[in-house]
Amino acid sequence: MAESSLHQAAKTAGAKSYLQIVDVVKKFGDNTVVDHINLSIAKNDIFALLGSSGCGKSTLLRMLAGMETPTSGKIILDGEDITALAPYERPINMMFQSYALFPHMTVAQNIAFGLKQDRLSRSDIAERVERMLELVQMKKYAHRKPYQLSGGQQQRVALARSLAKRPKLLLLDEPLGALDKKLRQQTQLELVNMIEQVGVTCIMVTHDQEEAMTMAGRIGIMSEGQLLQVATPGEIYEHPNCRFTAEFIGETNLFGGHVVEDEPDHVCIHSIELPRPVRVGHGITGTMGMPVWLSLRPERVGVSRQQPVVSGNWAAGTVGDIAYLGGFSIFHVRLDSGKVVKASVPATHWREEAAPTWNEPVFVSWTDNDAVVLTQ
Amino acid sequence: MRQRMINVIAAGVLAAAAVPAFANGKVLNIYNWSDYIAPDTVKNFEKETGIKVRYDVYDSNEVLQAKILTGRSGYDIVVPTNAFLAKQIKAGVYQPLNKAKLANYKNLDPDVLAQATKFDPNNAYAVPYFYGINTLAINAGKVKAALGSTPLPANEWDLLFKPEYVSKLKSCGVSVLDSPAEALPIAAHYLGKNPNSNADADWQASANLFKQIRPYITRFSSSGYINELANGSLCLVLGYGGDLNIAKRRAEEAKNGQVLRVLAPKSGVMLWMDSMAIPKDAENVDNALAFINYVMRPEVAAANAKAVSYATPNKAAKGQIENKFLYDASIYPTTEIQQKSFIQLPLEAKTQRLQTRLWTEVKTRK
Amino acid sequence: MMSRLLSLRDSRAAAARPARRSAWWQRALPRGQSLVTAIPYGWLLLFFLVPFLFVLQISFSDVEIASPPYRALLSRAEDVVSLALNFGNYRYIFGDPLYFDAYLSSLYMAGVTTLICLVVGYPIAYTIARAPEAKRNTLLMLVMLPFWTSFLVRVYAWMGILDNEGLLNQALLALGLIDEPLQLMHTQLSVQIVMVYAYLPFMILPLFSNLVKLDGRLLEASADLGCRPWQTFLRVTLPLSKNGVIAGSMLVFIPAVGEFVIPELVGTPESLMIGKVLWMEFFDNNNWPMAASVTIVMVALLIAPIIYLHKREEKALARAAAR
Incomplete structure (x- = not known):
């Protein structure tokens, strides 16, 4: 924790913070939905709030948009305290979940909607709408009504509408949630490109980790109203700081255990689910004997018929299930303790010999740098 | 045939709400004016004959006429007023009465029956039930106060038709019947014209008379005036004699200090007569005749007359009616008044239309 | 519409015996959906159009002292059916x-x-x-x-x-x-x-x-x-x-x-x-014919703007679809 906290603090301090969320709390009655959130976001960052439904991410987003008022705390954007401003007074625009396009207006009218409110001249509005339509490649649909568009087209109109006013902050609420899976993957990068082309600071809310990892420069993991970890997608995946994050992002094998050896450069963890202590090549903040969790990503686990020669970091078991996924396969290996360990093995691994089959005795192994200790 | 089917369906659409429940057997369907019979007459008739009576009421000749001309009204006895009766007889909707079954017919006043031949030749289709007048009533105290030193005119119709009188009464409320057919003939009669005229000029003149006094008429009402006259918010009313007497009685009972007088102008009034008739398509003709015969019994006719305070055409019943009714000229107009009065006869369609049109002009002041 | 109703009645009688091939009545029987849309149309037909046609017919008639108090439009004399339309009521209304x-x-x-x-x-x-x-x-x-x-x-x-x-x-x-x-x-x-x-x-x-x-x-x-x-x-x-x-x-x-x-x-x-x-x-x-004429003119006055609005809406839809 110390390390990742430090890491985070360094990162925050290093970036010139453009948006600051300071100790924001939101309660509905006795129910605390957003619990003392502190967050800084740099200009032109794309930041994703990731969490399962009900974690408070949407409420946080709505507080940024001004549709909810924080119970306490402050929101500062570009040096201005906007906590008390009404939605229509904020230099912030939002792309709504399922887009909320005005059904009685054409695509062009939807995009022009906010501009008219800014009292821009007719020609300015037309020009800006034109540019937005170009950006989202919807020029030839300018005079269609929303119901005449496909889901992907609607999504682009919604983006254009929220970008048209050149907001200081763009909010995306489940931006791809209404699209089917295939279209979603294709759209993710398109969307990022467009946002980067305009150069706007952006916060998105999503429950889809893939979406967050693909689109965002930094991710904040939320659970039960709290921000558990804020880091780049890579850091979050490789160095989750808690059990929740480790489980939430990607797949992992978790082992409960306690510290049996605590050195500055490594620790040893004993778990009853594993036959021998696990050596992990990084230090932790903790004491001898404290209970911890060990996270081991499937792709870090090797499978072989030969017993590994190293002293620790392996276990014997039998193959339970094999999920063949083309480029790689997931082996479900049942250890002697009964614990099932998932191992993702690339197909190229089995060039010399045939891959193990069901009920075949195998060994699973990993190196000092593969497992991560979670103290929370 | 085709025409007939259309009529049946049209009748169904127009009169679906009013199909009586009983059609056959010992039943009788009566359609009469509201409050136009003693409370126990029907009950006594049922007890005596075992005939089950369904008794429905209406409050305007127009409603009755719409139903009866549509056909298949389902009623065995209806009670239209003179001019309406005449027209309906002409339209062929009634059947001639079998007088052999009306033993009490002899009780009727021959003078009244003679009058009735004007709209029912030979008394073939209808039996007079009640007759009465349309006249004026005043709130004596309020009229006296409003007129001040001016005395009541010799011709009491001047109260309504002479601006010098009626203009003073405006402040205490003047109401006239809201019906061209009831109001305009009275003006024609006042002007000395034929109240059954088919000449346009006569009706123009009558309407002009009303137009002159229109600014002083505060209400056009055919029923609502009863309450307002009784409680003192009207002081001069052209209305139905019976209604005006009801208002007078109510004011007396309320002891509210309003002294009402129902006038019987010597220059004549409008007479009317309601008669019982049997529709051509009636299904219970014998029962209908039995009922008509029953109400012509002197004691039944007298009881009805007491209940409704209109004039009975039943001469034999008069012995059982109190003098205060018999000698009230607003109920039983004297022979002298009757001679100067008129009774309405059916007008040509174009005259009727003209009356309605002129009356609209009077009301809307155009 | 009429034939549909008739075929419906027949179908009830026929339903008793099992139908092996699609009988004529099955082909004539409206599908569930068209039956449902037929209900409002049937309603309008029965309670608006039919009475409206009666009224329309009466409006071209003339008063008569009779029961009902108007002259029939069609009269038959010696096997010749003649139609007498009276436009006088409308002339009167506009005059x-x-x-x-x-x-x-x-x-x-x-x-x-x-x-x-x-x-x-x-x-x-x-x-x-x-x-x-x-x-x-x-x-x-x-x-x-x-x-x-x-x-x-x-x-x-x-x-x-x-x-x-x-x-x-x-x-x-x-x-x-x-x-x-x-x-x-x-x-x-x-x-x-x-x-x-x-x-x-x-x-x-x-x-x-x-x-x-x-x-x-x-x-x-x-x-x-x-x-x-x-x-x-x-x-x-x-x-x-x-x-x-x-x-x-x-x-x-x-x-x-x-x-x-x-x-x-x-x-x-x-x-x-x-x-x-x-x-x-x-x-x-x-004067039933006159009353009918007044009604017809009133209905026309009310329906005209509805039809206009409807047409405008249709045009707008067509225009949107064309784009």
Whole structure:
């Protein structure tokens, strides 16, 4: 924790913070939905709030948009305290979940909607709408009504509408949630490109980790109203700081255990689910004997018929299930303790010999740098 | 045939709400004016004959006429007023009465029956039930106060038709019947014209008379005036004699200090007569005749007359009616008044239309 | 339609025996869906078109002292069927300014009533639509509650309120706000008040059912894009409730044009509305053909704008689809 906290603090301090969320709390009655959130976001960052439904991410987003008022705390954007401003007074625009396009207006009218409110001249509005339509490649649909568009087209109109006013902050609420899976993957990068082309600071809310990892420069993991970890997608995946994050992002094998050896450069963890202590090549903040969790990503686990020669970091078991996924396969290996360990093995691994089959005795192994200790 | 089917369906659409429940057997369907019979007459008739009576009421000749001309009204006895009766007889909707079954017919006043031949030749289709007048009533105290030193005119119709009188009464409320057919003939009669005229000029003149006094008429009402006259918010009313007497009685009972007088102008009034008739398509003709015969019994006719305070055409019943009714000229107009009065006869369609049109002009002041 | 109904009846008899191949009646039998759409059409046919044709037929007829009191259009003499159409009624309607004035004052009265109902009813409908769901039904019940009493009784109740000796005047007198009773009854004002009262629910209900469907996120989107609440109302809520406004206005306007009872009971003798003209033609003049003609002209006056609106809507749709 110390390390990742430090890491985070360094990162925050290093970036010139453009948006600051300071100790924001939101309660509905006795129910605390957003619990003392502190967050800084740099200009032109794309930041994703990731969490399962009900974690408070949407409420946080709505507080940024001004549709909810924080119970306490402050929101500062570009040096201005906007906590008390009404939605229509904020230099912030939002792309709504399922887009909320005005059904009685054409695509062009939807995009022009906010501009008219800014009292821009007719020609300015037309020009800006034109540019937005170009950006989202919807020029030839300018005079269609929303119901005449496909889901992907609607999504682009919604983006254009929220970008048209050149907001200081763009909010995306489940931006791809209404699209089917295939279209979603294709759209993710398109969307990022467009946002980067305009150069706007952006916060998105999503429950889809893939979406967050693909689109965002930094991710904040939320659970039960709290921000558990804020880091780049890579850091979050490789160095989750808690059990929740480790489980939430990607797949992992978790082992409960306690510290049996605590050195500055490594620790040893004993778990009853594993036959021998696990050596992990990084230090932790903790004491001898404290209970911890060990996270081991499937792709870090090797499978072989030969017993590994190293002293620790392996276990014997039998193959339970094999999920063949083309480029790689997931082996479900049942250890002697009964614990099932998932191992993702690339197909190229089995060039010399045939891959193990069901009920075949195998060994699973990993190196000092593969497992991560979670103290929370 | 085709025409007939259309009529049946049209009748169904127009009169679906009013199909009586009983059609056959010992039943009788009566359609009469509201409050136009003693409370126990029907009950006594049922007890005596075992005939089950369904008794429905209406409050305007127009409603009755719409139903009866549509056909298949389902009623065995209806009670239209003179001019309406005449027209309906002409339209062929009634059947001639079998007088052999009306033993009490002899009780009727021959003078009244003679009058009735004007709209029912030979008394073939209808039996007079009640007759009465349309006249004026005043709130004596309020009229006296409003007129001040001016005395009541010799011709009491001047109260309504002479601006010098009626203009003073405006402040205490003047109401006239809201019906061209009831109001305009009275003006024609006042002007000395034929109240059954088919000449346009006569009706123009009558309407002009009303137009002159229109600014002083505060209400056009055919029923609502009863309450307002009784409680003192009207002081001069052209209305139905019976209604005006009801208002007078109510004011007396309320002891509210309003002294009402129902006038019987010597220059004549409008007479009317309601008669019982049997529709051509009636299904219970014998029962209908039995009922008509029953109400012509002197004691039944007298009881009805007491209940409704209109004039009975039943001469034999008069012995059982109190003098205060018999000698009230607003109920039983004297022979002298009757001679100067008129009774309405059916007008040509174009005259009727003209009356309605002129009356609209009077009301809307155009 | 007729053949469909007939085939339906036959099908019931045939249903008893199992059908191995598709019989003629099966082919003639409407599919479930077309049967459902046939119901409103059948309803309109039976309760609008057929009576309308009767009335239309009578309107070309002439008065006659008979039962019914008009001449048949078709007459047969020695195997020759002759059709006699009488256009005199229509000529009369267009020749006498009385009818024009009556139509005009009815349309005016109905128009003002509709407008007031809209202005008063919209906020009510909006409030109910935005109320918490638990409260909504109660509020709707309150709107519909007056329907539990007879319409006539409610009009009489208003007479008791507006009368010179009525509740309102007595209250104002007691408060010392006025020295003598205000003339409220038998004025245009009293007609207007009671008309608005009587027709308000017909405005609120369709507006409510429209507004309740309004997506709250559209309002948030509007605020997000810089609209203050009243701007959101003008730019989003109002245009989106257009159909509710049209439906409510029609439901108020159309019956209000023909309103007879309210002007008759609380109105002035000076104002002549078409409902009263109809009454006079039918009852005073006993002139069914004329009454029918007045009705036909009224229906034409009401249907023309509906057809116009409908056509315009269709054109707009076609234009949108062409793009």
